[in-house]
Every structure is written in structure tokens, then in C-alpha cells.
Amino acid sequence: MEKTVNQRAWFLVLPVLVLVAFSSVIPMMTVVNYSFQDSFGGNEFFWVGLEWYQELLRSGRLWDAFGRQLLFSSIILAIEIPLGILVALSMPKKGWAASVCLVLMALPLLIPYNVVGTIWQVFGRADIGLLGRTLSDLGISYNYAQNAFDAWVTVIAMDVWHWTSLVALLAYAGLRSIPSAYYQAAEIDQASRWSVFRYIELPKMRGVLIIAILLRFMDSFMIYTEPFVLTGGGPGNSTTFLSIDLVKMALGQFDLGPAAAFSLMYFLVILLISYVFYTVMITIDKDEAKA
Amino acid sequence: MDWMAWTLPTALFFIAIAAMLFGMSLLHMKYPSVARIGVLGIETMRGDRLFISLLGSGFINLAWIGLVDAPQYGALIICGIFAFCVFRWV
Structure with a gap:
């Protein structure tokens, strides 16, 4: 029987196309247009060519923020991924305790970003905060509002507190999907705990861990609200990450042209990283399907 | 469309991108990619x-x-x- 080809089915895609056009394509086009022009308000624009790109790429501001962003994301991944796996391995496998653990682990994920920032802002204060006061009483000099190192430690601790449970939940789901036959075979072979982890659990968690790394990297790479509420990007510019710098430029200084150029470069980097992660995930999926 | 601040060079850039996508689609229909x-x-x-x-x-x-x-x-x-x-x- 000959298969009927009906091209009218393409019209079913039209609503999605319209939605994507208005939510991302048209704003993106506008940003591209702004990045080559200067504006003094009143919806008047003047062509400046590549000036904003030259200015940004040859100034330290963009590179400093980019360096801080990369360092922050690297530290976050280096802490949250192993810690999340460790937490998942320690969680009860079944019974009421497993349910309680799952609920507790999900709690930090439900707290809005600005509330997390506020919690840690109060928590770290030397006069009224539990952490700040305790450290002061122990004789440890700690002030996240004045010391760059303290600010970094607090921002990292806050992110670890907020997001490690996501990694733990993903890793836990990966662990639960391993058939018990693998563990029985390991027991028969008298495999050590490390060997079980290295040769059974870790390879089986590979897919979810890649997703966890992707999610955490992307989220930490565009982090804004939590450090903005906690430190406002300071002291100085020590915790001014890419998105904080971008908002300062676009809304604080109202430099639409440079901010548009900045956001396009930011977008290109994110696009590249997303493509690399996407390719890795697809390759892993295909490898697993073949195995 | 004034708020989008269109210029001829940026319009040409997007037309080129759209033409590439359209051309690739036609090419794929004629000679499916492997x-x-x-x-x-x-x-x-x-x-x-x-x-x-x-x-x-x-x-x-x-x-x-x-x-x-x-x-x-x-x-x-x-x-x-x-x-x-x-x-x-x-």
C-alpha cells in the first residue's frame, strides 16, 4: 500500500514557531541590532559598527568576569558532583527512611533563589547570623561584606547548600536503576566496596551524572540572584560574575549597545558549551544502546 | 518595528542565515543527508x-x-x- 504524504501537517508546528519567534528569535534579533548601535534614549540609534565588541574584547572587565565565572563553575562542579554521589550512596535504599531522605533532599530545591540569598546574608552576619557570630566567637575573622575570600567561600557554600541535593537525587535515581543481579555477581566474586562503585555503580550512573554536570554547569554559569542578594557583586568586583556584570551594564549604566555585545558573546560561549555537552550525551546514549 | 532598531547590515545578516537554513532544507529534501x-x-x-x-x-x-x-x-x-x-x- 502506498503511503500518503500530506505536507499540510507542517501547519501543526506553526504555534510553536510563533511562540519561539516571540520569546527568543525576535528578542535575539533586537539584541544583535543593538550591539552595533549606540542609543541616547528616545528610541534613537546610531550605527557604531564593531566598536562595542572591540571595546569589550580589549578591556579587562569582560575577561575578569569571565575568569571569575569559570573559576566559580569549576569549584562548584568539583565540590557538588562528588558530594552528591557520596550523599546518594549514603541514602537508605528503601523503607520510610528513604522517603524522608528524598523529601529532605528536595527541600533546598524548592526555595526561591532570592530567599536563599537572603537566608545566607543573615546567616553570615557577624552580629546576628548563626555562622558569622559563631566564627567571630571562635576568634576567626570572617566578614563576607569586606573580605573577598570570605565572600567567595560564602557564595560557594550557599550554592553547595542549595544545589548538591539535585546531584544527589539524580545520582540516587541512577543507583536505584541498577539491577540487583549486578550486586549479587559482585558479592559472589567477593568484590570490594570500591570495586562495586568503580566498575558497577559509576558506569551505570554515567548518563545521569552527565546530565547533573550539564545542569549544574549551565546553572552556575548564569548564576545571578543568589550572589547579587548576598554580596551585590562585591566586595569591589570580587564576586561580580558574568550575569551580574551584564545587568550592571544594561540596567545600572543603561549602556544598551555594550550590554547587547556582551550578552551575544556570553550567548556564544553558552551555545558552544551546550553543544559539547549535548554531543557527549548523544554519544553516550548511542554507546549504551549498542552495549 | 522601530524599537528593534533595524539596520541594513544586520538585516542582510539575518537574511543570509535564513537563506542558508532554507537552502539546507531544500538540499535535504532533494539529497537526504547521510x-x-x-x-x-x-x-x-x-x-x-x-x-x-x-x-x-x-x-x-x-x-x-x-x-x-x-x-x-x-x-x-x-x-x-x-x-x-x-x-x-x-
């Missing part, structure tokens, strides 16, 4: 190679702006060579 594994060791279709070419071209242009004091046409020539290499070997 997946292959090239020098990067990943499986790519014709559309993937176009995406890699465009993404790479973005970075080549930025590097040219940041590092070289010469007209942007130079970057365009490098982008052409890069795209050719991607379509040939990736």
Missing part, C-alpha cells in the same frame, strides 16, 4: 556541520576583532576556509 564520523570523532549530518561552521565563525570573528587591527573581511575569508574544512572533514 550521517558520517569525521575528524572530531562524532557523528554529524549536513545540518550539524552547518551549525559547527556558524558557531566557529562567530568565535573566529570575535578573535579577529579582539586580536587583529584589520578589516573584518579577513575574518570572513578565514570563516569560509573553516566552513569548507568542516564540511569536508568533520
Whole structure:
């Protein structure tokens, strides 16, 4: 029987196309247009060519923020991924305790970003905060509002507190999907705990861990609200990450042209990283399907 | 459309991108793309190679702006060579 080809089915895609056009394509086009022009308000624009790109790429501001962003994301991944796996391995496998653990682990994920920032802002204060006061009483000099190192430690601790449970939940789901036959075979072979982890659990968690790394990297790479509420990007510019710098430029200084150029470069980097992660995930999926 | 601050060069840029996508779609209908594994060791279709070419071209242009004091046409020539290499070997 000959298969009927009906091209009218393409019209079913039209609503999605319209939605994507208005939510991302048209704003993106506008940003591209702004990045080559200067504006003094009143919806008047003047062509400046590549000036904003030259200015940004040859100034330290963009590179400093980019360096801080990369360092922050690297530290976050280096802490949250192993810690999340460790937490998942320690969680009860079944019974009421497993349910309680799952609920507790999900709690930090439900707290809005600005509330997390506020919690840690109060928590770290030397006069009224539990952490700040305790450290002061122990004789440890700690002030996240004045010391760059303290600010970094607090921002990292806050992110670890907020997001490690996501990694733990993903890793836990990966662990639960391993058939018990693998563990029985390991027991028969008298495999050590490390060997079980290295040769059974870790390879089986590979897919979810890649997703966890992707999610955490992307989220930490565009982090804004939590450090903005906690430190406002300071002291100085020590915790001014890419998105904080971008908002300062676009809304604080109202430099639409440079901010548009900045956001396009930011977008290109994110696009590249997303493509690399996407390719890795697809390759892993295909490898697993073949195995 | 005033708020979008359109200019002729940016309009031409988007028309070129749209023409590329349209052309690739027509090409795919006439000659369906076949997946292959090239020098990067990943499986790519014709559309993937176009995406890699465009993404790479973005970075080549930025590097040219940041590092070289010469007209942007130079970057365009490098982008052409890069795209050719991607379509040939990736």
C-alpha cells in the first residue's frame, strides 16, 4: 500500500514557531541590532559598527568576569558532583527512611533563589547570623561584606547548600536503576566496596551524572540572584560574575549597545558549551544502546 | 518595528542565515543527508556541520576583532576556509 504524504501537517508546528519567534528569535534579533548601535534614549540609534565588541574584547572587565565565572563553575562542579554521589550512596535504599531522605533532599530545591540569598546574608552576619557570630566567637575573622575570600567561600557554600541535593537525587535515581543481579555477581566474586562503585555503580550512573554536570554547569554559569542578594557583586568586583556584570551594564549604566555585545558573546560561549555537552550525551546514549 | 532598531547590515545578516537554513532544507529534501564520523570523532549530518561552521565563525570573528587591527573581511575569508574544512572533514 502506498503511503500518503500530506505536507499540510507542517501547519501543526506553526504555534510553536510563533511562540519561539516571540520569546527568543525576535528578542535575539533586537539584541544583535543593538550591539552595533549606540542609543541616547528616545528610541534613537546610531550605527557604531564593531566598536562595542572591540571595546569589550580589549578591556579587562569582560575577561575578569569571565575568569571569575569559570573559576566559580569549576569549584562548584568539583565540590557538588562528588558530594552528591557520596550523599546518594549514603541514602537508605528503601523503607520510610528513604522517603524522608528524598523529601529532605528536595527541600533546598524548592526555595526561591532570592530567599536563599537572603537566608545566607543573615546567616553570615557577624552580629546576628548563626555562622558569622559563631566564627567571630571562635576568634576567626570572617566578614563576607569586606573580605573577598570570605565572600567567595560564602557564595560557594550557599550554592553547595542549595544545589548538591539535585546531584544527589539524580545520582540516587541512577543507583536505584541498577539491577540487583549486578550486586549479587559482585558479592559472589567477593568484590570490594570500591570495586562495586568503580566498575558497577559509576558506569551505570554515567548518563545521569552527565546530565547533573550539564545542569549544574549551565546553572552556575548564569548564576545571578543568589550572589547579587548576598554580596551585590562585591566586595569591589570580587564576586561580580558574568550575569551580574551584564545587568550592571544594561540596567545600572543603561549602556544598551555594550550590554547587547556582551550578552551575544556570553550567548556564544553558552551555545558552544551546550553543544559539547549535548554531543557527549548523544554519544553516550548511542554507546549504551549498542552495549 | 522601530524599537528593534533595524539596520541594513544586520538585516542582510539575518537574511543570509535564513537563506542558508532554507537552502539546507531544500538540499535535504532533494539529497537526504547521510550521517558520517569525521575528524572530531562524532557523528554529524549536513545540518550539524552547518551549525559547527556558524558557531566557529562567530568565535573566529570575535578573535579577529579582539586580536587583529584589520578589516573584518579577513575574518570572513578565514570563516569560509573553516566552513569548507568542516564540511569536508568533520
